């Protein structure tokens with residue numbers, strides 16, 4: 001299967017990802033080697049360090065696609081943003097400065113601060129939902145709040161949020177604890193798509209094919225297929241059918257076929 005990546009920092013020169021076009025093209029070749037065919041470009045936006053206005057991302061995405069075509073790299077890229085949770089988000093929406101994961105404006109890639117879950121997060125999610133937006137929480141497995149209280153994720157998924165898990169988290173790049181929490185989120189039915197969150201050639205790389213191989217071995221082909229179907233559906237703005245999901249605290253101990 002060809003893979004869809006919904007979160008990566010390959011757009012050159014806009015954040016802490018690819019520094020310039022040669023690096024971005026090198027990363028693009030890595031992505032293709034991992035089986036990726038479609039990428040949503042998600043530079044950081046409003047995270048206190050980087051601002052990447054919608055109009056700029058649109059223009060730069062077109063230029064990057066042209067560079068990919070000229071280099072004969074078989075990748076299709078789409079404009080997006082990794083939108084940081086901030087009190088200014090609603091104003092940015094009103095100002096039409098937000099890019100969604102799909103062209104129709106249904107799914108929003110929402111990054112919470114790594115340090116925890118701000119008190120106003122639920123209120124913001126309600127506000128977004130009132131506007132017909134479904135938040136997709138970026139890499140919850142790396143958030144200290146969910147690490148301390150994994151069951152908080154259940155509350156968000158029950159409210160209607162989706163999650164995007166990072167492929168390298170599942171492979172242990174961020175350590176044992178993040179890998180274990182990623183596995184638990186998958187087992188609990190609260191994982192909806194893998195994305196790379198790739199920034200460079202070392203450390204935060206694409207690793208999507210590797211993660212899907214592991215997922216297929218551990219959770220079976222159906223789950224792996226669903227993860228990629230979910231990613232495609234998000235990109236297309238289609239409805240996601242959630243599997244049954246549970247609180248992480250009620251997960252049974254390892255099953256025999258679940259080896260990790």
Ligand SMILES: [Fe+2]
Nearest residue numbers: 007009082197
């Ligand atoms: Fe990111």
